[in-house]
Amino acid sequence: MVATFRALASVVMLAGFYVVALIQLAGAVALVIWISTVLNGVIALKIAFPLFVATVGAVSVALWKAIRAKPEPAPGLTVGPDQAPELWRTVHELATVVGTRVPNEIRLVPEVNAAVSEDAKLLGLISGRRILYIGIPLLQAMRVDQIRSVLAHELGHYSGRHTRLGAVAYRGRLAMGGTISRIGPRNPVGWVFRGYSRLYLLVDNAASRRQELEADRSSVQVAGRVAAASALRELPVLDAAWDFYFQRYVHPGWQAGYVPDDLFGGFNELLVARQAELDEMRGAEPEGGGSRWDTHPPIAERIGIIATAPDASGASDDRPARVLLPDITALGRRLQQLVVDAGDRTMLPWPEFTAATVAAGVQREADAVFRALGRFTGTPDPGLPAVLELVQSGRLGEFAEQFFPNATRREAAGKFAEPMESLLQSAAVASGAARWQHSWSEPARFVGRDGQPLPLAEIAELAVAPQTLPDAVARLTALGIDPAAGKVVQRRADASGARLLAALANIKVDGVDHDLLMLNRGLVFVSNPGKADKGTKRLRELVESAPITQLASRHQFLPFEEFATATVRKQVPLKAEVVLHDGRRLTLQEAWSSELLEKNSRDTLLKALKSFGSED
Template sequence: MSATYRALASVVMLIGFYVVALLQLAAVIALGVWLFGHTTGLITGKLLLPLVVALGAVGVGMWKAIRTKSEPAPGLVLDERAAPGLWATVRELAASVGTRAPDEIRLVPEVNAAVGEQSRLLGLVGGRRTLYVGLPLLQAMRSDQLRSVLAHELGHYSGRHTRLGGVAYRGRLAIGETIERISPRNPVGWVFKGYALLYLMVDNAASRRQELEADRASVALAGTEAATSALRTLPALDAAWAFYMRRYVESGWSAGLAPDDLFGGFVELLDARRDEIDALRENAPEREPSRWDTHPPIGVRVAAMTAAAPTTAGADDRPARTLLADVGGAGRQLQALVVAHGSRRVLPWPEFVAESVAADVQRQADGIYRAAGRFTGTPTPGLSTVLDLVRSGRLGEFAEGFFDGATRKEAAAAFAGPMETLLDNAAVRSGRARWELSWSGPARLVGPGGEPWDLAEVAKLAVVPASLDEALARLAELGVDVTGATVVQARASARNADLIGGLANIKIDGREHDVLVLDNGLVLIADPGKAGEGEKRLTTLVGSVPVAELAGRHPYLPYEEITSVEVRREVPLKATLTLFDGRTVQMQELMASEFLEKHSRDTLLKVFRRING
């Protein structure tokens, strides 16, 4: 019933959207007639043009929505030989909920499961069905937990949610396309945006009801314990996947490397950090319901499951991965299908981690070396440059820039931390140490025989002039060449940088630019395009290309090269940036400037305050 309600509501709301458009068209025509009788034709045209353009966007949005085809998401299609257990389970569950089994099962790289149907005639005629199963679910869940997830998804089929969901999808698409094409300053757009919010509110409420309906199938066919535990496992597993990608994959990926078994590594992490993941599952924070959510909060869903008549379907604590004939091989096939390695070197996990961490430590060392080069005027700085500062008693003066509020004496002592990074880097570059993979904790620095190397004590000696020679003697005994550790990247890059804001159509040294604000620098895009389209242009730009790639295409100004910022006016922004080489950069916000998000100017001002200390 909820599926019919959702489709009907979507159709009615979508019709209402275009009724609003027709009413506005009638209002524009009436306004045009009145204006033509009281003003010149030129003035009438200028006043009506933006309204007519906005109404034209309605037609374009509807046309694109009608023509859009829902294609299956990319993934590995699993046949009977690859997943005999999974297919048998899916067919059994489909029969139990009284629905037709899917035509194909696709393995996907997300912590998620979903169903789709390519229906026709607004859902009156069914079409090809696809069940999507996230490989991380198969890797992490018990068989009965995965059974509950599959029962939930098949419950969407039996409730006809997918059959008529295409209507809701096209409604969202049509309204979204329309809103995107109307300028934020156009008054017609304000009416449509308000209506779009109403549409989403109604459609999302229906979607939440459908999720609760599908949950009933999950409880009935897998049991209350399996269904509730699977539901609570999902956010913990999602957090574990995000941690895995951030901690183990991303740094090597940005350094031009790729692991040879991306999904196999996740299994290793799950096995090594089982206790941590269990704690995440048990202590997941409850989230308040929101009218904008398409799914009810997990707490609400669990409460509904436990309030229903308890069921005790047979427990099955076997790993869900046994439902595939070869889960490791499937993971490697999936990686080949959905991961674009480009020119990256593909390495086994031990080598991937060793080179990834070494590259990251080199990046940290380069930042220190560049600072030492600016401080001393040395063109090719390295570890020797920093050690010379120690010997001459100037380390505290140099280190003040790394520790806000510290005295020179305090900064020199605290520099033992950065010094350890420099010594680790020198040990690896000397070929005497390497980084060893650990799935249960950070990578470890080990020596030639695999013995742990800890240079923290040597680093403490190396920041004190009186004990510097002892530190150098110990390093020599270990075979570490301090003279070979020099800067590799002479200028900071945007690798591993995060986007934190954006400003469109602001003047840089008198010339209009779009400016992307990263957490370590500014990307300056000259002659970006006309004002009035800046927010849309920035959104499209950052959604299509990684910021590191944009920083490679356009002038990039790292914050570390800015010595001070004079903000002469905050709103609209007017500032002078002074660089370490003596050059200045003038920045001026215009009345027509737009922001990627509304706090972008405030974010940039915070960066300027941080630069000024």
């Protein structure tokens, strides 16, 4: 009941946002009247006009859009009682225990999370359609008693009427955020609105934290203290495993143009293969701390409160939670079809997906070396044979010193063994003599046709010295590796897999206005950016409009590897000259009206430019 009153308080504060707007409007009118007694009426109007626009215009537009907006259900796979009878039976049972009606829909979602929503009417006075969301990773990883605890917690939000005001709060947050985004950072009206919005978030988040603690009582009521606490302990472990799975296995292949044919099945295989690592993580104590801005209390605090709650007689059930679904593998594949837009990516089974992913990454590394080789020698079709010719002629150190600027030429030639290994690996794959072997428990292994690891690191050590080069070539031939198969695939670097580091609006590139995005692999020049004002807002909308790779393909992308030198003529406003390896020059000139995406954007760009030269 306390949480319900707090939720109502947050709604009252949403209404207070518009009271603040009316007060500011009245203040603006009073200001105009007072200024008009001192100054010319036209001047008074010019001073007060921005206040009117911010107070009336921004609030009206944002409110109109918020009223028309409706929270959309999270994408997922709806499973009915005929498709998952055991899951529905369990939800019916738990709903009866916590004293609420059964949700209208159960939807599987691709998250390490569970949630509920309700489309209530008349400010929550009339109950509406209910949806229970269950993350399929939870069903893959948890025990039955743990998932019962999770489901009871979510159903407890219904019995506590926590979802009744969800749509109102959603529209209120949209209106508040929309208003603030339409007011310039220097407008004093915006200062008041931003301060009030922060106060609202404090109240709303406090209500949310209290609701979570109330819902935890339903978990204990159904599953008991042990299961409820263990379910909470499991969440950060699964979060970490899910992030590791995507970063290590899924994202590299996605960026290379591939998609696994069983996304969720792969996560289940990872959980099985790395059970010992997960058990070690489970043994760690949950982090404490927390912030007043958090929507959930710290897990350590929740577990502590659960330990003091009256225990229930819920029996432990260590069966895997996947038994609640008739065929979790098939449902996972159906969910993937609904929520994953693969575009033109190639779908592959996991062994082939990993092999193609790692091979693409190695080829990308080799291509960077080959492109540098083309610039160094003028070779139109650079490849491994040209690198071996440099070794034979004793010029490898001269070429390699660009990769190891702090080494002598002799040292650089020895250090080149590591890049050489990548070149040999790409040639081996292209020759059909080797492949990358998938593993869930360790990094992919590079193996030959017989499935045994290839000693290419040893051969690479031999291949960087003229006296041992013949032995290296002979050993490659014996393994069925043709050096001629190692050649450049991508003749110009692109932004695949790149990250955004900085962005500046209103930069003149050779005298023409552009917006500039700095990636870890190069610069993106956005021509015809529009009006000079609101540059930060324009940059934010740009980077949110599409993935960075797509933005780089739509606009002019200049890879850093094409930079020969860069000279910073002036730091503020930034003025620099870049010379490319092909002899072209371009100047970058920041205007006084330039704006930054983040306050350190200029410093980040300056640091990158200085790495190619020195300041005047």
